[in-house]
Amino acid sequence: MADNAGAPKPSSSVKLVLLGEAAVGKSSLVLRFVNDDFQENKEPTIGAWSHRPSNFTLTLISAAFLTQKCNLPTRTIKFEIWDTAGQERFASLAPMYYRNAQSALVVYDITKPSSLTKAKHWVAELQRQASPGIVIALVGNKLDLAGPANEESGVTDTEEEETQGDEENRRAISTQEAKAYAEEEGLLFYETSAKTGENVQTVFEAIANAIPESTLKPRGAGGLGGAGRGGAGEQAPVNVGDASRPKEGCAC
Amino acid sequence: MFSSLIQKAATYLTEAPAPSSANRPNKAAIFRSYFRLPDNQTPLQEITCELTAPTGDHYVGKLYLSEAFLCFTLYPPSSSSAAPATAGVGFTLPLCAVRRVERLHSRSYMFALAITTWHGAASTKEERLTLQFTGMRSSCESFCDRLKRALRIQMSEVKNMKLLTETCYSEYLLGTTSESKADGKKREKDPPDAGLGMLFRYPGDSRKLRDRSKMRLWAEYLRENGRNVTLIRQPTFHKLVRVGLPNRLRGEIWELTSGSMYLRMFNPRLYQDTIKEFEGRHSLSIDEIEKDLNRSLPEYRGYQHEEGIARLRRVLGAYSWVNEDVGYCQAMNIVTAALLIYMSEEQAFFLLSTLCDRLIPGYYSTTMYGTLLDQRVFESLVEKTMPILWEHLNKADVQLSVVSLPWFLSLYINSMPLVFAFRVLDVFFLEGPKVLFQIGLAILRINGEELLDATDDGAFISILKSYFSRLDESAHPRSENEKLRAVTRFQELMVVAFKEFSQITASTVSEERIKHKEAVMSSISSFAKRTQLRNLGPEAKRLDAADLSIIYDRFHAALYERQLRDAAEQEKRKKQVKSSSASTKSNISSNPLSTSSNPTTMDYNTFRDFLSTIAAWGVADTPPPPPQTNPYTSTAYQPPPQEPADHDFIHRLFRRFDSDLSNALSLPNVVSGLAGIVGHRKDLMHTITYWFELYDDDGDGRIDREGILRISEALLFVTRRSLPPPSPTAEIDPSSIFLAAVSGFIRRCFEYADEHVYSPTDPLSPPPLIDLPDLPSPPSAMSPSGEKKNLRDSNPVLDPKRPLFVTLPTFRMVVLADETLERFFESGWADTFILSKNRNPNNVLSAPMDSGLHAFPFSGQVPSLKGIRGVLDGIVDEATRVAAEVRRRMEENQAAEIQEEEEEGEKEGVGAEEGDRELLKGAEAETVEMGRVRSEEGEEGERRRRSLKVVEERGEVEWGVEEGEGKS
Ligand SMILES: Nc1nc2c(ncn2[C@@H]2O[C@H](COP(=O)(O)OP(=O)(O)O)[C@@H](O)[C@H]2O)c(=O)[nH]1
Numbered sequence A: 001m002a003d004n005a006g007a008p009k010p011s012s013s014v015k016l017v018l019l020g021e022a023a024v025g026k027s028s029l030v031l032r033f034v035n036d037d038f039q040e041n042k043e044p045t046i047g048a049w050s051h052r053p054s055n056f057t058l059t060l061i062s063a064a065f066l067t068q069k070c071n072l073p074t075r076t077i078k079f080e081i082w083d084t085a086g087q088e089r090f091a092s093l094a095p096m097y098y099r100n101a102q103s104a105l106v107v108y109d110i111t112k113p114s115s116l117t118k119a120k121h122w123v124a125e126l127q128r129q130a131s132p133g134i135v136i137a138l139v140g141n142k143l144d145l146a147g148p149a150n151e152e153s154g155v156t157d158t159e160e161e162e163t164q165g166d167e168e169n170r171r172a173i174s175t176q177e178a179k180a181y182a183e184e185e186g187l188l189f190y191e192t193s194a195k196t197g198e199n200v201q202t203v204f205e206a207i208a209n210a211i212p213e214s215t216l217k218p219r220g221a222g223g224l225g226g227a228g229r230g231g232a233g234e235q236a237p238v239n240v241g242d243a244s245r246p247k248e249g250c251a252c
Numbered sequence B: 001m002f003s004s005l006i007q008k009a010a011t012y013l014t015e016a017p018a019p020s021s022a023n024r025p026n027k028a029a030i031f032r033s034y035f036r037l038p039d040n041q042t043p044l045q046e047i048t049c050e051l052t053a054p055t056g057d058h059y060v061g062k063l064y065l066s067e068a069f070l071c072f073t074l075y076p077p078s079s080s081s082a083a084p085a086t087a088g089v090g091f092t093l094p095l096c097a098v099r100r101v102e103r104l105h106s107r108s109y110m111f112a113l114a115i116t117t118w119h120g121a122a123s124t125k126e127e128r129l130t131l132q133f134t135g136m137r138s139s140c141e142s143f144c145d146r147l148k149r150a151l152r153i154q155m156s157e158v159k160n161m162k163l164l165t166e167t168c169y170s171e172y173l174l175g176t177t178s179e180s181k182a183d184g185k186k187r188e189k190d191p192p193d194a195g196l197g198m199l200f201r202y203p204g205d206s207r208k209l210r211d212r213s214k215m216r217l218w219a220e221y222l223r224e225n226g227r228n229v230t231l232i233r234q235p236t237f238h239k240l241v242r243v244g245l246p247n248r249l250r251g252e253i254w255e256l257t258s259g260s261m262y263l264r265m266f267n268p269r270l271y272q273d274t275i276k277e278f279e280g281r282h283s284l285s286i287d288e289i290e291k292d293l294n295r296s297l298p299e300y301r302g303y304q305h306e307e308g309i310a311r312l313r314r315v316l317g318a319y320s321w322v323n324e325d326v327g328y329c330q331a332m333n334i335v336t337a338a339l340l341i342y343m344s345e346e347q348a349f350f351l352l353s354t355l356c357d358r359l360i361p362g363y364y365s366t367t368m369y370g371t372l373l374d375q376r377v378f379e380s381l382v383e384k385t386m387p388i389l390w391e392h393l394n395k396a397d398v399q400l401s402v403v404s405l406p407w408f409l410s411l412y413i414n415s416m417p418l419v420f421a422f423r424v425l426d427v428f429f430l431e432g433p434k435v436l437f438q439i440g441l442a443i444l445r446i447n448g449e450e451l452l453d454a455t456d457d458g459a460f461i462s463i464l465k466s467y468f469s470r471l472d473e474s475a476h477p478r479s480e481n482e483k484l485r486a487v488t489r490f491q492e493l494m495v496v497a498f499k500e501f502s503q504i505t506a507s508t509v510s511e512e513r514i515k516h517k518e519a520v521m522s523s524i525s526s527f528a529k530r531t532q533l534r535n536l537g538p539e540a541k542r543l544d545a546a547d548l549s550i551i552y553d554r555f556h557a558a559l560y561e562r563q564l565r566d567a568a569e570q571e572k573r574k575k576q577v578k579s580s581s582a583s584t585k586s587n588i589s590s591n592p593l594s595t596s597s598n599p600t601t602m603d604y605n606t607f608r609d610f611l612s613t614i615a616a617w618g619v620a621d622t623p624p625p626p627p628q629t630n631p632y633t634s635t636a637y638q639p640p641p642q643e644p645a646d647h648d649f650i651h652r653l654f655r656r657f658d659s660d661l662s663n664a665l666s667l668p669n670v671v672s673g674l675a676g677i678v679g680h681r682k683d684l685m686h687t688i689t690y691w692f693e694l695y696d697d698d699g700d701g702r703i704d705r706e707g708i709l710r711i712s713e714a715l716l717f718v719t720r721r722s723l724p725p726p727s728p729t730a731e732i733d734p735s736s737i738f739l740a741a742v743s744g745f746i747r748r749c750f751e752y753a754d755e756h757v758y759s760p761t762d763p764l765s766p767p768p769l770i771d772l773p774d775l776p777s778p779p780s781a782m783s784p785s786g787e788k789k790n791l792r793d794s795n796p797v798l799d800p801k802r803p804l805f806v807t808l809p810t811f812r813m814v815v816l817a818d819e820t821l822e823r824f825f826e827s828g829w830a831d832t833f834i835l836s837k838n839r840n841p842n843n844v845l846s847a848p849m850d851s852g853l854h855a856f857p858f859s860g861q862v863p864s865l866k867g868i869r870g871v872l873d874g875i876v877d878e879a880t881r882v883a884a885e886v887r888r889r890m891e892e893n894q895a896a897e898i899q900e901e902e903e904e905g906e907k908e909g910v911g912a913e914e915g916d917r918e919l920l921k922g923a924e925a926e927t928v929e930m931g932r933v934r935s936e937e938g939e940e941g942e943r944r945r946r947s948l949k950v951v952e953e954r955g956e957v958e959w960g961v962e963e964g965e966g967k968s
C-alpha cells in the first residue's frame, strides 16, 4: 500500500463511473482490474457501506466504491471507481455518480442485444448531462463467450450463432456494429472478458491515457496530504483488502 | 426492462400530486400525521382541557376526538410541519381501550371527566386520568355527546384491542406479574414474540447496554402511565427513549411512537391473509427479494439461519404485494432485517408500511424521489450550517450525496454498528425524519476538520468510515476529566445532533423539501422522459425529437388526467358508501394508490382523451364547449375541457396501434402508431395501404360494401374540423369539395368494385354499373343526369344480394382518381395530427396553394368563426348522414328483399330505392350548389345564412320522407 517510495511521479486521481445494464459484468470488470480476480456467479452489487469487515460486494447502497492506481510512464493515475448497481429504479440516482466524473465505462454484454440499447442510452445521457470533457469508453464484455473463429469479424455472427449452438459462440452483437457506433459518438471502444482478463487492463490504460492533462487534478501534490489520505483510503474496507495490492495490473 | 422505466415516469406522475398536496394538506391530514393516526381518522371535536395523569401530574393542553381516538397534546398541530405529538407530552388513546368514562361533579362550575382505561383497575381512583374541560358549557356537552357516541361504536373493536395487547411485550412484563399474584399461579405463558433477538440474542452486550436496569425503569413507567395502547407520554418517557430502549420493549415502543400499532390493531388479519393469499406467487419483486435475502445484515446470527431468512422473506414479500407501487426496493431488505431483530413479523410488516407511507415517503418508490429530495435538502442544510465545509466539498468536486445517501436510505442501519443505529432509530420513530438530518449534520460537524483535508471521494469516505467504526471509543480519550473521558463518540454524536442542531426542526425540513421539490421532480421527470424516448422502437426514428417530446407529454398527461378522474370518482363512491362501523378499517389494503399499480398504458377511453389533444377531429362536436371567450381560437393543447370524440374510426386506430394485441397502448405502441402515420407524410402509397388495412377487417385483401361506407364516414369524420376556413381568395369552399370527393369516392368504389367477386352469385348478368347517374367529380361542374330508371337495374350496388368488394388496387385507383382525395392521402391525413409547433398551421394556410384549392390539412385549428363552423358542420353532418342513409337503405332493402321473397305480391321496395338514388344524387347536387352559392354571392354572412338554411330545409325534407316510408 505504501508505494509512494519511488520517484515522485505526478499523481492525480480520476473519477470513473461504471454504467450499464444489470449483469453485463461491471462489477466483474472492476474486480478483475482492481484485484485480478473473477468470481463465477457473483452476487450483483448492493449493500451499504459498513463498519464491518467488508467484502467486495458490500460497499455502498446503489454503488460500490473502489480505488486502483495505474502507473503511466509519465504519471500515476489513481482511479476512484464508482460501480453503480442495484435495481432499475436506482438509475435515477446515477447522475449523482457521473455528475463530476472524468471518465465513464459504459458496459454491455456482447451476447445480449438489449444491453447495447441500454448502453447507448447511457452514452447519450452522459454526453448530455455529464461534465463536457468526460472520457467515455464503450466496453463489450463477456468476449470469452464469442466463438474464437468470429472474434475478429463479427459480421456473420448472428447467423452462425444459430447454427453453431450456444457453447461455441453466443455473440449477438458484432464488433463492427458496436465499433461503428462508438466511432460515430467519439468513444473509446474495446471488447473485454472479465473472466479471462482479456483487454481489461487495456481499457483502463486507454482511459488513463485519454484523460486530458488539463482536467487532471493533482492529488495533494504528492506531499503530506496526498500520502496520508491515500493510505487511509486504501486500507479502509473500501478497497478489496490486502489482496488489492496492485499486481502486474497497470504496470503499464 | 424498459417497461420499468416507463413505469418510472408514470410513477412520477402519480407521485407528483402527493407532495404537492402535502404543501397544503387539509386539516385532517395534519391531524392524522401529528397524532400518527390511521388514514381514516378525522378531527371531530376539540376542546381545551387540563389533564391530570394517574401520576398526579397536571398538564394544560388540547383534547381531540376522532372517530376512534381520543388524543391529548400540549401543543396543537399548527401545520404539516409540526413535530409529531409523540415528541411531546400527551396520549393517543384508542376509544376501544377506554373502559369507563365518568362525569365528575365535585365542583359544580367545572366540567370534568374521569377516564378509566383498559389497563387501569376500575376500583382505584389513582389509576384514572381526569380531564377538566375549559370552555362554554355547550361545547363541553357537545364534546361529551360525540364521545359517548363514538365510544359506543368503538365497542366492536375491543376484541381487536385485546388481540393486540396479547402480543405486546409490556403486557407480559407487567400483566403476568400482577395476574400471578391474583391467581397464585406462576408465570407460565410464553412471552410474546419480541423479534429474532429472542432466539439469536440481541446485538450488543446487554450488560454494557444496561438492558436490565432500563427494563426496570420502563416497567415502573408503564405501570404508572399505562402501556401500549393506553400509554401516556410524560417527559420521562422521552428521556427513557433517548437513552436507548431495552431490547424486548424496543419493537413495541417503535410501533407505538410511529403509530403502526394502530394500523395493526385495526387490521388484525391483513398480514396473515396476505401471506396466505400470495403464497407461491411470483413477481419481479419476489425475485429481487430472493436475491437479497442472504445479504441483509448477514453478520447477525439470525440471518445466518433459515428462520431469520424466512421471516425476512415473508415480510418483504407480503409488503410487495400490499403495495405494488413500491414493491421491493433494495435497502428495504436492510431496514426490515433490522426491524425483525426486535419485533414479530406482523409488527415489522406494519412498521415497514408506516415507514414507506408516512415517515419517509418516496424513499423506496420507483423513482426514489423522496431519497433524491432529502439529499438535496441535506446538502442545502450543510451549506447553511457548515458553509466552509460545503465550499471545500465543491472545490474538491466531492458530491456529498454519494456519501450521505446510504445513511438516509438505510436509516443509518448499515453505516454504523448496529447497536448505535438502533439508538438512532429509537429517536427517529419518536421524533420523525428530522432526526436523520440532525445525525447527518452532526457526523459532518464532528469530522469537519479532517474532512477539510479530504480532496477526493476516497479520502472522504475513508474518514467517515473510520469514524463509524470507532463510535464506541471515548470521545475525549486524553481528557483529564474522568467524566469526559467516559463519554463515547456515539454519545457525543447524539449531543451534537440534538443540541447543536436543535434548530433543525420538522418544519425546517419540510420547508426545505418544499423549496427543492420542484427541481427534483423536474429532473426526475426529464430523466424518465429522456430514458423512455431513447428506448422506443426503430419506427420512432420517423418522428423528430420535438414530435416525440409532444407525444410523450400528451401521452402521460392523458394517463394522468384519467387517473385523477378515476381517483375522484372513487372518492365520490367511497363517500357514498361510507359506513360508520367499517370506517376504522385502515387504508393499507384499500388505498387506491397502493393497491392498483400505476397505469403505463392507455385503454380505449384514455386513447380518446389523448387523441383529442393531438388531433382536432379527436374532439367531439357535442356538447358545445362552454362559452368563455372562444375556445376554438386557441391553437395550443388544452387540457380536456373538450369532450373527446368517439367513433368507429378511433376504435380502428386503437386496434391498429395495439400491435401486441394487449387491448392497451403503451408509449412505444403509440409512438410507432403515430410514426406509421405522421412519419409517412408524403408517402401516398403507404397511406392508401394504411387506410385500406384499417378497414380490411379479416385481412383478406378485400373491403366490402360496409367497409366502403365506413371509410367514407371516417374521411368525413377526420376532416370535419380540419378544413381551413374558406379563404377569400378561394373560389370554392374546400369543404364542399371534400364532401363531393367523398361522395365520388363512394360512387367509384361501387362502380369499380371488382366484378368477379360476385359473379358466382349472379354469373349471367353483371350489373350495369355504367348506368349509374354520372355524378359530378370535383372540381368540375355537376351534371346531374337525372333519368329515373328502374332502380333495381340502375343501382345494383345497393342490392344486398350482390356481394361487393374493393381490393387494394381498386381502392388505390379510386383514391388516385380524385385530386382532392389524393392530396388528403398524401399529406392531409398526416397533417391532421398537431404535433411539433414548428409546423404552424398558419404557415400551411398561407403556403402556396395550387389551383386555389389548398389541401385539407391543416389547421388542426377549427375555423375560428362560429358561423363557418356551423356551415362546415352542416355539410359534414349532411354527408355523414348520406353515408348513414345509404347504409340504412341498404339494410332496409335487404329486409324488403327478404320480405319480398316471402310474400311475393308486395311492391314495396321501389319507393325506397328511388329514395336512395335521390339521396346520392342529392348530396352531390347540394354541395355543388352550395359552392355555387358561395362563388356567386359576394357577401359572406349572407352566403352562410343561406347555406345553412339549405341544409336545414333539406334535413327536414329528408326526415319527412323517411317518416313516410317508415309508416308505409
Ligand atoms: N462468461 C463471462 N461471464 C461474465 C463476465 N463478466 C461477468 N460475468 C458474469 O456475469 C454475471 C454478472 O456479473 P456482474 O459483474 O455482477 O455484473 P454487473 O451487474 O454489471 O455488475 C456474473 O455471473 C458474472 O460471473 C465475462 O467476461 N465472461
Ligand SMILES: [Mg+2]
Pocket (backbone or CB within 6 Å): A026, A027, A028, A044, A045, A083, A084, A085, A086
Ligand atoms: Mg454490479
